[in-house]
Amino acid sequence: MRDVAVIGVGMTSFGELWRTPLRSLWAEAAIAALGDAGVDRVDLVTIGCMSSGLFTGQEHLASLLADELGMAGVPAARVESACASGGLAVRAGFAEIAAGLAEVVLVTGVEKMTDVDGADATYALGTAADAEWEGFHGVTFPGLYAMLARVHMQRFGTTREQLARVAVKNHANGLLNRHAQYHLKVSVADVLESTLVADPLRLLDCSPVTDGAAALVLTTVERARELAAGKPVVRITGSGLATDTVSLANRGDLAELGAVRLAGERAYAMAGRTPDDIHLAEVHDCFTIAEIMATEALGFFAAGDGGPAVEKGLTDLGGRIPVNTSGGLKSKGHPVGATGVAQVIEIVSQLRGDAGQRQVEGARVGMAQNMGGSGGSSVVHILEVV
DSSP states (O other), X not given: OOOEEEEEEEEOOOBOOTTSOHHHHHHHHHHHHHHHHXXXXXXXXXXXXXXXXXXXXXXXHXXXXXXXXXXXXXXXXXXXXXXXXXXXXXXXXXXXXXXXXOSEEEXXXXXXXXXXXXXXXXXXXXXXXXXXXXXXXXXXXXXXXXXXXXXXXXXXXXXXXHHHHHHHHHHHHHTTOTTOSOOOOOOHHHHHHSOEEETTEEGGGBOOOOEEEEEEEEEEHHHHHHHOTTSOOEEEEEEEEEEOOSSGGGOSOTTSXXXXXXXXXXXXXXXXXXXXXXXXXEOOOSXXXXXXXXXXXXXXXXXXXHHHHHHTTTTSTTSSSOBOTTOXXXXXXXXXXXXXXXXXXXXXHHHHTOOGGGOOTTOOEEEEEEEETTTTEEEEEEEEEO
16 A cells, blocks of 8 residues: 655635535635646546535536536545545545545545535434434434433533533634634633523534535655655655444434544544544534544543643643544534645645644644534545654
């Protein structure tokens, strides 16, 4: 298996981008990544996108988007794993390079979510849950994550204030990210006083509906060194993928994200790393409880210690393991197909030393964890400076 490196990154600003169509968002990110890499030809394009048909009425993205970039004829494939679609696109591109099937791959993620109203957006996102056993009975994703939060709180004593501190931290980080959807400072009181969505989760515990696109260029480490032009070479050293039951009713333990744990274990094994080796992580904070549970599943903290860790500042910039330095889904935004790619972009920027005011000092090893649904699937990547 060949060693794989990231040589280019590009993304749009995230937000409610009413006037920009999906194809234009995608092309903007792709062109930026190709420019950063210094290449104009690729052997393959991967596209992470969850629900373009429901959000915009457009399917067949492989053909549409390759042509949009003037690359008709280039192999292209769209992949989907709900909100983990972007992470799956990264893994697909990684596998092509590692297997020797391609030399240069353009990895992309995109979602245009604001072309429909709130009810239609809720329906589209709800297709990532169990349609028969959850959606049919009116359960939405805030409701599903509220159930996870209640179990976690009852078993471990996780507090409402600890959940709020996740939002406070991530909004503080988002203030330092020019691409973030929200440049908004919030307090614990703001979170606790925001509108109740699904007890115990409130509006400021929830990631927003977002438009945006993100892109990476991957190649072999050998070629990356030739093209580096003085930039650090960032290698993908570990990739893990796992699934769990879609329906919470069929899941063994609602206080653990089993797919995240398994995907993390597989990425650690491939990279030859442990949780103690990771200098920073981007994790899937679609809701504040998701960040706490993900940091536990990935082994950064023992079960039940994720909430106290946030309260102690261990996941802050400058903390023991900074988490979601980009602002996370909570502040940066969550265009579901693009999120997993954007997470990797943040890690690459940190490892290159390009993160500006949110730079983690001495960062050499980072992790990106992307998740589908209420933990029904997860993708984990470990990246290192070589």
